[in-house]
Amino acid sequence: MNMNTRNKEKALVVFSGGQDSTTCLLWALKRYKEVIAVSFDYGQRHKAELDCAKEITEKLGVEWHVLDMSLLNQLAPNSLTRAEIVVDENAPEEGTPNSVVDGRNMLFLTFAAVFAKQRGITDLITGVSQSDFSGYPDCRDVFIKSLNATLNLAMDTTFCIETPLMWIDKADTWKLARDLDGLELVRDMTLTCYNGVKGDGCGRCPSCKLRKQGYEEFLARYR
Ligand code: ZN
DSSP states (O other): OOOOOOOOOEEEEEEOHHHHHHHHHHHHHHHHEEEEEEEEEEEOOOTTHHHHHHHHHHHOOEEEEEEOHHHHHHHHOOOTOOOOOOOOSSSSSSOOTTTTOOOHHHHHHHHOOOHHHHHHHEEOOOEEEEEEOSSSSGSSSSHHHHHHHHHHHOOOOOOEETTTTTTTHHHHHHHHHHHTHHHHHHHHHHOOOTTTTOOOOSOHHHHHHHHHHHHHHHHHHOO
16 A cells, blocks of 8 residues: 555544544545644643644644534533543443543534535544444444435535544554554654543553553554
8 A cells, every 4th residue: 555645635634632533644644735633622621632732733734723612511521521520440341431422523523524614625534443442332434424424415515534543453553653654753742541641641541551552462463
């Protein structure tokens, strides 16, 4: 696969400053002549997320916008937005972890699509993955295809939602970052930790455990 063609025009990346969306940003930069990143401010507990997003887009020279989604916090208070709710350390036996905001990806992608259309962009890139499905129904491929159809009908446009990580696990996401010459950038500059610690993170929260496990698997698989 030729990773560096840049034969497509414009894309908008839904960008959180985490491992997955940063890998997607690198992916988009290899393919598109113009890339814009949008992040969402939904009153997340750690503003550090937005700081990371700012630093990464500045380093990569990518135009970056923050959209206000504070209504999300009003609609669905949860452990990622409310400091008084403690994040589950382990995934629950049943149902979704308490870090889920219902419909979050749907809302983000929908707002991103409205923003993209204004800029004449139809390609939307998101880092959702069905392989690491951890209780987020709006990360599934069937949902993305459904939303794509809905957005097309809603705005009379032909959107194309690209999901480079949909069928790969965390170890292969690290490999993709390496193949895109971004392993160090993703490892050192991104934030996935629920406790707001950049890079390797706190090491205790579910997100850190998943990230570390994926990195170790990546090293074992592709050393
Ligand atoms: Zn952590």
